[in-house]
Amino acid sequence: MEQSSTLGVIVVGTGFVADSHLAALRSRADAHLVGVVDVAPERAAATARAQGGVRWSTDLAEALSWPGVAAAIVCTPNDTHSALARQIAGAGCHLLIEKPLATSVADARAAADAFATAGRVLAVAHTHRCYDYARAVRRAITSGEVGRPRLVRLSVLGGWIWPDWRGWMLDGRRSGGHALHNGVHLLDVVTWWIGCPPVSVFARGHKQTSSELDIYDHLEMVVRFEGGAVAVCEMSRGHRPATLAMRDVFVQGTAGLLTLPWDADASLLIDERGPGLLPTVASDGFARQLDAWLAALHGTAPPVDGHDGVLAVALGVAAERSIVAGAPVSVADVLATEPREVPA
Numbered sequence: 001m002e003q004s005s006t007l008g009v010i011v012v013g014t015g016f017v018a019d020s021h022l023a024a025l026r027s028r029a030d031a032h033l034v035g036v037v038d039v040a041p042e043r044a045a046a047t048a049r050a051q052g053g054v055r056w057s058t059d060l061a062e063a064l065s066w067p068g069v070a071a072a073i074v075c076t077p078n079d080t081h082s083a084l085a086r087q088i089a090g091a092g093c094h095l096l097i098e099k100p101l102a103t104s105v106a107d108a109r110a111a112a113d114a115f116a117t118a119g120r121v122l123a124v125a126h127t128h129r130c131y132d133y134a135r136a137v138r139r140a141i142t143s144g145e146v147g148r149p150r151l152v153r154l155s156v157l158g159g160w161i162w163p164d165w166r167g168w169m170l171d172g173r174r175s176g177g178h179a180l181h182n183g184v185h186l187l188d189v190v191t192w193w194i195g196c197p198p199v200s201v202f203a204r205g206h207k208q209t210s211s212e213l214d215i216y217d218h219l220e221m222v223v224r225f226e227g228g229a230v231a232v233c234e235m236s237r238g239h240r241p242a243t244l245a246m247r248d249v250f251v252q253g254t255a256g257l258l259t260l261p262w263d264a265d266a267s268l269l270i271d272e273r274g275p276g277l278l279p280t281v282a283s284d285g286f287a288r289q290l291d292a293w294l295a296a297l298h299g300t301a302p303p304v305d306g307h308d309g310v311l312a313v314a315l316g317v318a319a320e321r322s323i324v325a326g327a328p329v330s331v332a333d334v335l336a337t338e339p340r341e342v343p344a
């Protein structure tokens, strides 16, 4: 296919996660990379070279005016998301933006509203929804195999945060705090699995790596849902050994239970017929996420739309507030107390 007949995309922010999006984009025949943007010129230039000599800039406005640009993938620090999203909507482009959509509900709403007004597709990269494990659990729930979920336990335990994490990730004012930065993956995916509106979040934070950390590197978060289901989430980036990447899932439903331990390839479903393994697939979550966003440009629902993105931010903010308050925080209160309008 000729490049000019495919969707022209820019990638904004060329740090760690951009590589996964760029790799997914390279495999597409219906989209191509026009260029990259980063406030750090050396990083933008190096990425542009590595991507075969595409254009680069430190200025998003300039990149949005390059010929053929119709869409953007934003991979910048969390506190930059809302303003960049609104600029991209204002230029009439579609957007796949990294999670969280913003660091406050008001900013997240402003971004989502800008896309609704512009009539362009906004998708938020809550990538866990596109991973095989999360899709297997969701399938077992929506097919009725485990019945209605009553209790979900999800642990995602990662290794030592030093020395990989840079300034903004360790600065709660820039990341929104760890519950919003990384905890939001779990908060979003359990809400997607359970399929009912979340009512409250009760969270505790621990500083495992160092008591001098500005963020909590180990989180316990309990989410209560309308209808009575409960999700117990544990998220860590402070465990030893440094290479640890452990994930554990347990779902108790009205018809049976599902477990997906970290060392297993397939979920074990136990219902009245006895235990059985669910079929496995092996796909790339970032490629699947890109696929779903590009499909949404042709009319299908985006995998995580602006509404989901706002709700996920509200859950993360509720968790952050709960850690401070030492008590459950109502999601409705978070959605109601954040002002609807923010300055442009």
Ligand SMILES: NC(=O)c1ccc[n+]([C@@H]2O[C@H](COP(=O)([O-])OP(=O)(O)OC[C@H]3O[C@@H](n4cnc5c(N)ncnc54)[C@H](O)[C@@H]3O)[C@@H](O)[C@H]2O)c1
Pocket: 012, 013, 014, 015, 016, 017, 018, 037, 038, 039, 040, 043, 075, 076, 077, 078, 080, 098, 099, 100, 125, 126, 127, 128, 166, 181
């Ligand atoms: N979906 C996932 O699984 C996943 C995984 C990791 C990170 N993330 C998210 O991706 C985003 C980026 O994280 P990262 O780990 O790649 O960070 P990073 O620090 O490695 O990269 C961020 C890049 O953005 C650039 N940048 C900063 N402000 C900018 C601006 N205003 N305009 C253009 N460029 C700017 C920085 O110079 C840097 O190169 C964050 O929102 C993070 O939460 C998501």
